[in-house]
Amino acid sequence: MDLRHARTFVVVAELGTVSRAALRLHIAQPALSRQITALEQELGLKLFDRVGRRLVLTGEGEQLLSDCRGLLNYASAIDERAQLLQRGDTGVLKVGASPQHIESVLSTFLHLYAQRYPNVQIKLIEAAGLDTMKMLERGEIHLGQNLAYIVDPNDQRLASLSLQHVDLLAACHPSVMLSETRTIEISKLAPHPLLLLDSSFVVRKSFDAACRLANLKPNIFLESHTPHTLLALAEAGHGVAIIPSQLRIRHHKLRIVSVTYRGKPLREGMVIVWDRRRPLPGYAKAYCEMLANHVREIFPITRPSNPPSEAKHVPVSHNTRRKPP
Amino acid sequence: MDLRHARTFVVVAELGTVSRAALRLHIAQPALSRQITALEQELGLKLFDRVGRRLVLTGEGEQLLSDCRGLLNYASAIDERAQLLQRGDTGVLKVGASPQHIESVLSTFLHLYAQRYPNVQIKLIEAAGLDTMKMLERGEIHLGQNLAYIVDPNDQRLASLSLQHVDLLAACHPSVMLSETRTIEISKLAPHPLLLLDSSFVVRKSFDAACRLANLKPNIFLESHTPHTLLALAEAGHGVAIIPSQLRIRHHKLRIVSVTYRGKPLREGMVIVWDRRRPLPGYAKAYCEMLANHVREIFPITRPSNPPSEAKHVPVSHNTRRKPP
DNA sequence: GTCTGCTTATGCCGGTTCGGCATAGATGGC
């Protein structure tokens, strides 16, 4: 059964002549005449009697007419369903991202995205580093936010889009004589007790690598899983916190400087990655592009602050904590 | 939507690779590869992910797969229907019927039918009662003639058409004082030796049921598988034969009366049955309608005869048999 | 009876489509 033949059959039956059907279907009358003949041969049945110059449905033709209408309707329904699927503005998007990325970037970004794609359901999964890559490989997430150095540039299975970079920053009480400029060379951190993120943070590994390069044995006062704990201790004067620039610092009275090595800021590129072998739905591609634009707008979240005009070393008690308003 | 594309899509999805589908469909692999691509372009959707050297259905592909199967089934059903319509006056018709039905009804009916449908080959299979129903269920026959009470009225799988009913008749030598009317109440058969069909006959079961109702213990002289044996013995004065009205009685000098219970003739409806799930060819439907008409014309085949004007008890020898001309 | 308008079916031809063959490139198993 050929659908074009079936269509011709139905239209001819409805309009009564091949000539009228030809006008309707924008096909020459002889071509339709041949299609009717072809369908009759294909089915082994006379569908029309030729009465004078008119075509009249035979009994068999009558019986098959409704079947053919049903078939054409079935095919049309599939085309319509395909169009709905094609518009692709509905579905699920699974994204792996670090906790700090979720807090600092996605907390605002997801509202923007939802305005554009109200019917896409975002599923966030906390993940970082190699864990993110494994989830991608296993198909557990569509997209993974990560630092660029985690991604093997030779892995052809992966595709990525660069987001903004992340700087390593040093934060301390304003009275700490850390640096007279907006930057501090990493080796000059040696005398200061350091407040560091633990090794579950990818940026920690970047910092360790830089220390090795600079032959710096960091004087670690505390390692924490919670960035804000570090900030609170720094504000209380207990040391210098090393944090990534994507961390939002609010309501802390802190001196912020950029950590450098040989004059260059320590920074890592950040990317969003996906498995090239799984074609992304349109709404996933849009997510990447919108995220890149958003990050470009809001980064860096935390910038180095200006040095104070009168730098004094003023010790403060442990419990003299500035309260957020 | 092109049916060939849809077919290719379904077969590739089922077999997992284009190469295997090519073997199944006897088409070269590159041609099928192109059909898949053409269908994806036609629908504007990716139906398969190419993972390594395998094709894996996408989510959209999964959703459309069952639709396409449905479409192909629809088209196949139309082809089958066209073949049935095409065969309209040619084919094989298998009919199950009891021996007496074959003899008394079909022996004349089949000539009439053959005049209308010269190209339909009737295959008669002797069967009765539940055996007929089983053959229908197994698809061994298209149609089954049966007594109505055999057919479960609640079985939705079966369809049936009523033919005429069958009366139970008593036949004896004219000299036997059986009844002064054209009927005899079943209880009045008590003093007579009875010549009965054996239990392979469905009507026998009807007779037994009536005896139980009437508290009649039949005085069975003989039980036979051969109705004509019973008639011969009855003609010879050995007793009263109980026979169905569809049995053609020729050339026998017999007194025939209708057996009643409480004034009502003992009778059973007769039907022709088929399996509703197997669409009948036109010539099968025609068979049913023509049979119903024919049975309406010729029934009852044997009717009660008028009582003789001078009823005498005249013994006759066993070997004085009237020969058919 | 003739003429006109309308219809279907057929011959012919050019353009398009389809499928087979060859093969490059990729993947996976051993």
Added chain:
DNA sequence: GCCATCTATGCCGAACCGGCATAAGCAGAC
């Protein structure tokens, strides 16, 4: 690293489809 298996693409010839021209037939008007 080799081999088997797979998909996708280039190329080409055969088959198909539709447009044009037109013969033939039918119905209605005059």
